[in-house]
Amino acid sequence: MAQMIEDIKDKLQIxxxxxxxxxFYGAEKYDEIKEIHDMVMSKPNFSVNEMDAIVSELGNMRNQ
Structure with missing residues (x-):
């Protein structure tokens, strides 16, 4: 999962x-992280709104 998070950060230039x-993410979040990772890696670029939505979703998924 760590590599997927790094890939997302790199692609979105966080x-x-x-x-x-x-x-920050439990193992139970693996499938959701994988889904976001696959979507991020499949697109060549993102609008500001898309980037905000992705980062917000990842923030909501963090362990409390």
Missing amino acids: VNGGAMKAE
């Missing part, structure tokens, strides 16, 4: 990568 670390 500036504050410290806010998205693999240890």
Whole structure:
């Protein structure tokens, strides 16, 4: 899962990568992270709104 998170951060050019670390996500989130990863990696670019939505969704998935 750590590699998928890194891929997403790189593709979206996330500036504050410290806010998205693999240890913030439990194993039960694997399928959701994989789905986001596959979608992010399949698109050549993203609008600002799409990037915000993806980052927001990942933030909502973090362990409490």
